[in-house]
Amino acid sequence: MTELLIRGGLVFGPDGPLEADVLVTDGVITRVDARGSTTTGETVIDARGMYVMPGAIDVHVHSRDPGFPEKEDFGTLTAAAALGGVTTVLDMPNTVPAVDAAGVLESKAALARPKARVDFGLWGLIRFSSSEDQLEELAAAGAVGFKAYLGYGFSTSRKQVLQSVDADDPDLEAPPDYGTLARLAPAIARLGLPLVIHAEDPAILSAFRRPLETYADLLESRPAEAEAVAISAAAAIARESGVSLHVAHLSSALGLRAAQDAMRSGARLTLETCPAYLWLSDQDFPRLGTSMKVFPPIRTAADRDALVKAAANGVIRIVATDHAPHTDEEKSRPFGEAPSGSPGVQTLYLSCLELAKRLGDVSLAPRWVSEGPAALAGLGQDKGAVATGFDGDLVIVDPLRKTQVRPALMRSRQRHSDLDGQEFGFVIRDVFLRGRPIVRDGKLTGRASGRMVRPARLKS
Ligand code: NCD
Ligand code: ZN
Numbered sequence: 488m489t490e491l492l493i494r495g496g497l498v499f500g501p502d503g504p505l506e507a508d509v510l511v512t513d514g515v516i517t518r519v520d521a522r523g524s525t526t527t528g529e530t531v532i533d534a535r536g537m538y539v540m541p542g543a544i545d546v547h548v549h550s551r552d553p554g555f556p557e558k559e560d561f562g563t564l565t566a567a568a569a570l571g572g573v574t575t576v577l578d579m580p581n582t583v584p585a586v587d588a589a590g591v592l593e594s595k596a597a598l599a600r601p602k603a604r605v606d607f608g609l610w611g612l613i614r615f616s617s618s619e620d621q622l623e624e625l626a627a628a629g630a631v632g633f634k635a636y637l638g639y640g641f642s643t644s645r646k647q648v649l650q651s652v653d654a655d656d657p658d659l660e661a662p663p664d665y666g667t668l669a670r671l672a673p674a675i676a677r678l679g680l681p682l683v684i685h686a687e688d689p690a691i692l693s694a695f696r697r698p699l700e701t702y703a704d705l706l707e708s709r710p711a712e713a714e715a716v717a718i719s720a721a722a723a724i725a726r727e728s729g730v731s732l733h734v735a736h737l738s739s740a741l742g743l744r745a746a747q748d749a750m751r752s753g754a755r756l757t758l759e760t761c762p763a764y765l766w767l768s769d770q771d772f773p774r775l776g777t778s779m780k781v782f783p784p785i786r787t788a789a790d791r792d793a794l795v796k797a798a799a800n801g802v803i804r805i806v807a808t809d810h811a812p813h814t815d816e817e818k819s820r821p822f823g824e825a826p827s828g829s830p831g832v833q834t835l836y837l838s839c840l841e842l843a844k845r846l847g848d849v850s851l852a853p854r855w856v857s858e859g860p861a862a863l864a865g866l867g868q869d870k871g872a873v874a875t876g877f878d879g880d881l882v883i884v885d886p887l888r889k890t891q892v893r894p895a896l897m898r899s900r901q902r903h904s905d906l907d908g909q910e911f912g913f914v915i916r917d918v919f920l921r922g923r924p925i926v927r928d929g930k931l932t933g934r935a936s937g938r939m940v941r942p943a944r945l946k947s
Pocket of ligand 2: 685735736782783
């Protein structure tokens, strides 16, 4: 039996903060109770003056593994995650080969396991040609749900999802469209797994396509209407089929309004936004350059403020990073050619803690990064709370020291960040994965001991 006792911290449990000791026995939390009343465990951690919070679950990361080792791999991804207090990552399926079938998912899991410093789950891919059988097999292999990249084609020879549909590829399969979603939604609903969309309507994007020289060109080429239309259309399909629809990286006030209308009309909908959309606006482009080129784009201060308000009042329940590393060389290409995406997993918790503090309620942070994500991913039985019976995935946060985001701190293979220069009034001190230390005093420790998580199916 191994025991970990975290003594004297301010524990952020499901009912709010409470001064308590936390005992973890063989990886599972066995007691959360008033200070001093617990007997000594094998390992005792002094957490006086610290916050004890649930490990974050980042539902939207791109490990790039297998496929693009120059950008990232499971080892570097999960090192950055661990240092940031992220104890579970859910990896997107646009690796190579793309995760469109059970066999690919199984090989990816086998490759990730020995490198993973945190637990991980894998999303399956929806292709234009995906069949119900393929999705059922992916579910049986452990997929946490399915992702449809509207407008992103699939190269059948390269086994790759193309970032922008490449007309020169003779083996390009049509991107999944609303027909694909309508065709597969009933099966996904039966499987009890979420359907995730990259919500930008391809017809609107193609109507506004233009050369990208300035940041204004980017905003005009990917207007908020594209997000709102994709959400409304997918939500209509979700409502009819009963599938649980998850909107990845919500970026606009207009998209938010479409989502709220859909929720009111009875669609099962969850919303995710990312720290970049909560912290930044187009005004930051002169300072940050292509480092903040992401799809959908970071928009105006009014969009940012609407998203912050929705996160504060619980309409948006999930903050994830869309950690999407590209190399410095790629990101330093001219604006139009630089790939979209930016790393972020290491700063998820810190940025959310700071935002939550400014909103006057620090406990919003664990709700956004742990409780909401656990429910989405079907992990709510085991993860997402500091409470008896839950995995001992715990983060000890020092609320009196500061972290300034800078390249030297980053452990992703890519050290740039769109939050570069930001100062957060917290330090992630220690991190435990199922009761075992993976970070002590801000430094990685121990071996890669991450496991693949499997979702409990959603109830209809
Ligand atoms: C992501 C990537 O690079 O894989 N890029 C991005 O700009 N968000 C893809 C995605 O999530 O859309
Ligand atoms: Zn996306």
